Amino acid sequence: MIVEYESKQTPIHRLDPRAKFIWLVATIAISIIWTNPVYLLGLGVLTVIIGSMGEFPWPKMKGTFVFLLIVTAIITLVQGATYLPKAVWMANPERVVFRLIPSWVPGIGPAWPLRIGGLVYGICMALKVFVVLIAISVFGYVTSPSEVVQIIVRLPFVSYKFGFVISAASKFVPVIQMQLATLRDAERSKGVDFDSGSFTERVKKTTSMLVPLFANALSMADTMALAMESRAFGYSKNFTMIRPYKMQAPDWLMVVLSVGGLAASIFCLAVFKLGAL
Amino acid sequence: MFHLEPTIVSLKNVTFSYKGSKRQALKGVSLDVKQGECVAILGPTGAGKSTLACVINGTVPRFIEGSLTGEVVVDGRIPEEVGTAQMASRVGLVFGDPDTQLFGMTVEEDVAFGPANLGFGYDIIMERVTRAIEDMRLQGLEQRAPHRLSGGQKQATAIAGVYSMLPKIMVLDEPTSMLDPEGKARVFSIIRDLNKSLGMTIILIEQEVDDILELADRVFVMKSGEFVLGGTPDEVFASVDKLKEVGIRVPSVVEFGYLIGADKIPFSVDEAVATVKDGAWGKAVDEASHGITPKDHAREGDTASLSAQHRATPTDETTPVIEAIDVEFSYPMGVKALDGANLTVYPGEFVALVGQNGAGKTTLTRHFNGLLRPSAGDIRLFGKSVLNEPTANLCSVVGYVFQNPDEQLFSDTVEDEMRFGPMNIGMDKDRMEEAVRDILVDIGLDKYKQVWPRYLTKGERQRLALASVVAMDPEVLIVDEPTTGLDWLESLQILEYLEKLRREKGKTVLIVTHDMNIVSLYAKRVVVMANGRVIGEGTPREVFSKPDLMEQAYLRRPQIADLSDTLWGEVLLTPREAADRLKRTSTTNREVVAE
Numbered sequence: 001m002i003v004e005y006e007s008k009q010t011p012i013h014r015l016d017p018r019a020k021f022i023w024l025v026a027t028i029a030i031s032i033i034w035t036n037p038v039y040l041l042g043l044g045v046l047t048v049i050i051g052s053m054g055e056f057p058w059p060k061m062k063g064t065f066v067f068l069l070i071v072t073a074i075i076t077l078v079q080g081a082t083y084l085p086k087a088v089w090m091a092n093p094e095r096v097v098f099r100l101i102p103s104w105v106p107g108i109g110p111a112w113p114l115r116i117g118g119l120v121y122g123i124c125m126a127l128k129v130f131v132v133l134i135a136i137s138v139f140g141y142v143t144s145p146s147e148v149v150q151i152i153v154r155l156p157f158v159s160y161k162f163g164f165v166i167s168a169a170s171k172f173v174p175v176i177q178m179q180l181a182t183l184r185d186a187e188r189s190k191g192v193d194f195d196s197g198s199f200t201e202r203v204k205k206t207t208s209m210l211v212p213l214f215a216n217a218l219s220m221a222d223t224m225a226l227a228m229e230s231r232a233f234g235y236s237k238n239f240t241m242i243r244p245y246k247m248q249a250p251d252w253l254m255v256v257l258s259v260g261g262l263a264a265s266i267f268c269l270a271v272f273k274l275g276a277l
Numbered sequence: 278m279f280h281l282e283p284t285i286v287s288l289k290n291v292t293f294s295y296k297g298s299k300r301q302a303l304k305g306v307s308l309d310v311k312q313g314e315c316v317a318i319l320g321p322t323g324a325g326k327s328t329l330a331c332v333i334n335g336t337v338p339r340f341i342e343g344s345l346t347g348e349v350v351v352d353g354r355i356p357e358e359v360g361t362a363q364m365a366s367r368v369g370l371v372f373g374d375p376d377t378q379l380f381g382m383t384v385e386e387d388v389a390f391g392p393a394n395l396g397f398g399y400d401i402i403m404e405r406v407t408r409a410i411e412d413m414r415l416q417g418l419e420q421r422a423p424h425r426l427s428g429g430q431k432q433a434t435a436i437a438g439v440y441s442m443l444p445k446i447m448v449l450d451e452p453t454s455m456l457d458p459e460g461k462a463r464v465f466s467i468i469r470d471l472n473k474s475l476g477m478t479i480i481l482i483e484q485e486v487d488d489i490l491e492l493a494d495r496v497f498v499m500k501s502g503e504f505v506l507g508g509t510p511d512e513v514f515a516s517v518d519k520l521k522e523v524g525i526r527v528p529s530v531v532e533f534g535y536l537i538g539a540d541k542i543p544f545s546v547d548e549a550v551a552t553v554k555d556g557a558w559g560k561a562v563d564e565a566s567h568g569i570t571p572k573d574h575a576r577e578g579d580t581a582s583l584s585a586q587h588r589a590t591p592t593d594e595t596t597p598v599i600e601a602i603d604v605e606f607s608y609p610m611g612v613k614a615l616d617g618a619n620l621t622v623y624p625g626e627f628v629a630l631v632g633q634n635g636a637g638k639t640t641l642t643r644h645f646n647g648l649l650r651p652s653a654g655d656i657r658l659f660g661k662s663v664l665n666e667p668t669a670n671l672c673s674v675v676g677y678v679f680q681n682p683d684e685q686l687f688s689d690t691v692e693d694e695m696r697f698g699p700m701n702i703g704m705d706k707d708r709m710e711e712a713v714r715d716i717l718v719d720i721g722l723d724k725y726k727q728v729w730p731r732y733l734t735k736g737e738r739q740r741l742a743l744a745s746v747v748a749m750d751p752e753v754l755i756v757d758e759p760t761t762g763l764d765w766l767e768s769l770q771i772l773e774y775l776e777k778l779r780r781e782k783g784k785t786v787l788i789v790t791h792d793m794n795i796v797s798l799y800a801k802r803v804v805v806m807a808n809g810r811v812i813g814e815g816t817p818r819e820v821f822s823k824p825d826l827m828e829q830a831y832l833r834r835p836q837i838a839d840l841s842d843t844l845w846g847e848v849l850l851t852p853r854e855a856a857d858r859l860k861r862t863s864t865t866n867r868e869v870v871a872e
Binding site: 007144145146149164167168170171174175179182183185186187188189190191192193195196208209211212215216219220223224225226227228229230231232233234235236243244 | 365372
């Protein structure tokens with residue numbers, strides 16, 4: 001997760017994890033089916049409101065947003081130059097806004113016209129990416145990883161071992177990250193300069209860390225397996241640590257709004273073309 | 278009386294060899310443990326202690342393969358036949374590194390892991406979890422992620438995770454080896470409760486001899502896969518010579534009792550004080566000279582001799598090798614690790630940086646070779662600010678040895694590892710080869726030149742990590758926690774080598790440590806840190822004479838300092854010093870009486 005889960009007592013944190021999961025699925029689904037940027041912007045605002053109700057730390061997303069803005073700007077430009085949608089409401093999607101290579105460039109200008117339809121479609125794609133990213137981040141921030149595992153182990157055809165593997169893997173990610181940072185510092189302390197040399201040399205410097213990293217990871221996994229064995233892992237076929245969650249009124253409200261919203265958007269899109277470009 | 282209790286663990290003539298190894302990890306070990314007993318097992322690294330623990334819970338040979346012979350019966354069952362998972366509800370096994378034995382996303386979930394695996398219903402699981410969390414004093418941390426706990430809290434969680442399975446026997450394999458003094462105290466207090474209040478049978482494998490003396494009903498000492506000593510603590514610790522020969526650190530009050538010829542060997546400071554006050558001691562005996570005995574380097578650190586012997590007197594003319602001036606540093610998540618730290622280190626000093634985990638010790642030292650840059654303040658080497666110098670340049674002046682050797686060894690052979698640093702800094706080839714050769718001989722690894730470093734023991738890997746930095750010939754050596762996870766002999770080898778480098782080559786040594794016994798033996802100056810600042814410094818005697826300072830930094834001074842302070846109002850650092858002091862006092866008293 002971009003922003004790590006934080007235990008808080010906000011109305012969103014308190015929701016049943018299943019309700020939060022259904023909201024996430026519904027939000028992603030709606031963002032996929034809608035292609036109208038105005039509608040997507042509305043969905044984005046709603047997602048931000050829900051995040052804010054969960055006291056989501058927006059400043060921590062700054063770096064990610066900047067990176068995403070650059071990427072989506074490129075996507076928008078490419079779409080504008082290459083794609084022409086059959087817009088439902090747009091009168092003249094072929095109208096050229098500007099050209100990437102203006103007329104004053106000798107020999108090749110003017111070229112690469114950016115059309116309004118393509119640009120709007122690009123903006124729509126960018127908004128989809130933003131909405132999905134924000135929704136996932138908010139979900140990760142307001143739902144503890146153990147609640148996520150609880151959701152996974154409730155799914156049909158999913159063994160508890162699978163849920164455990166997900167949980168164990170996510171737990172070891174920060175451990176491995178810390179090890180990598182220490183290995184890098186240890187190399188720097190022995191005179192390795194990661195900022196100099198050719199690309200091949202830099203890759204070589206980095207790969208020397210991989211052997212100790214993998215060896216340490218294997219050793220850690222070995223000890224962990226021994227510790228798991230010592231705590232009866234695999235003794236029972238069923239994992240019995242299933243929390244008896246009970247849906248309350250706010251949870252049902254969230255489920256109804258999410259499922260209802262998704263159903264309504266599918267209906268309106270199919271019948272009235274609402275949400276379409 | 279525990280001897281009336283039934284035997285709960287019975288090992289008869291147990292021998293074990295790991296798969297693919299000809300060496301016997303256990304050689305005819307026999308052990309009977311009574312229900313409710315606390316048995317401590319001591320021994321150097323590689324003695325077979327952990328293998329023994331795994332035999333008791335059945336992971337050897339079912340999970341860790343090999344050839345096991347002899348008879349093992351635990352709580353009326355044969356672990357090899359029953360299987361580890363079945364045995365888990367009878368024998369709990371706790372390891373040294375808490376990070377590899379915490380599986381849950383939260384403390385509560387981790388403690389529930391064992392009972393959930395055993396197939397209990399949710400209500401029973403939560404009942405056990407609540408009890409375990411309460412008994413292990415983890416209330417309020419139920420929803421905390423394990424990686425956000427302190428070392429002591431993590432280990433308490435690991436113990437709670439085993440305890441929630443309600444085993445009759447708890448085997449703890451060096452449970453405090455990774456912890457700071459505060460964490461150690463917490464874990465020992467929990468073990469005491471488990472045994473004395475809850476009646477659980479405890480088999481405790483430890484290197485921390487001071488704490489087990491009052492806890493253990495019986496003590497066994499292992500070496501090379503067999504017991505070489507065993508009996509009540511009185512019986513075992515009466516054999517001071519033998520313990521030293523094996524490489525066990527003899528608790529300082531015990532050694533003091535031995536040196537003064539005490540009628541009964543004292544196990545605590547109070548007992549030692551009573552022994553002296555009651556006159557229950559006789560003719561002092563000479564200190565045994567078996568094994569490696571640390572020289573009394575710390576005595577050189579007395580205020581009288583400090584400046585003369587170990588560094589140029591820090592007058593205004595002496596240029597310090599390291600200066601940290603009002604250094605501030607915050608980690609990206611906003612944690613302020615340094616808050617105006619000041620430190621000055623002079624050439625040829627042996628300085629120990631002490632303080633509890635999170636005090637800022639490692640963060641501060643990582644500024645000295647440019648791994649970290651201060652957000653405010655200045656770092657100077659030999660009087661020159663090095664804030665803009667890259668680590669690649671600084672590392673030939675300040676060598677940095679990290680805590681875990683496995684995170685700093687990169688090469689395929691010991692010899693190549695030694696060359697790694699010198700080659701990076703562009704050392705002359707002839708000089709490099711000479712340094713590699715000489716240092717490997719000095720540190721006792723020359724016979725392993727072509728061996729993959731991972732095949733060495735932990736102590737050897739730690740020595741190699743140090744040697745590979747020494748090969749770069751830096752003026753200053755910073756060693757972060759040089760003794761973590763090592764036995765006493767291995768610790769002394771590292772410290773002796775550092776002291777030799779300081780004494781013979783004039784290197785400046787700065788160690789970060791929690792081990793006050795090491796501090797009192799080797800450090801010439803102690804710098805105490807708390808909350809990102811230096812809160813006090815002085816010779817070991819001076820620092821140990823300030824109980825307020827020690828308390829503020831959550832440090833515990835060595836037993837011998839407590840003893841001498843109680844008896845004579847002065848801090849002494851070694852049992853020999855205390856014994857000599859007693860002898861002098863006694864002679865003077867006799868002379869006064871004679872007059």
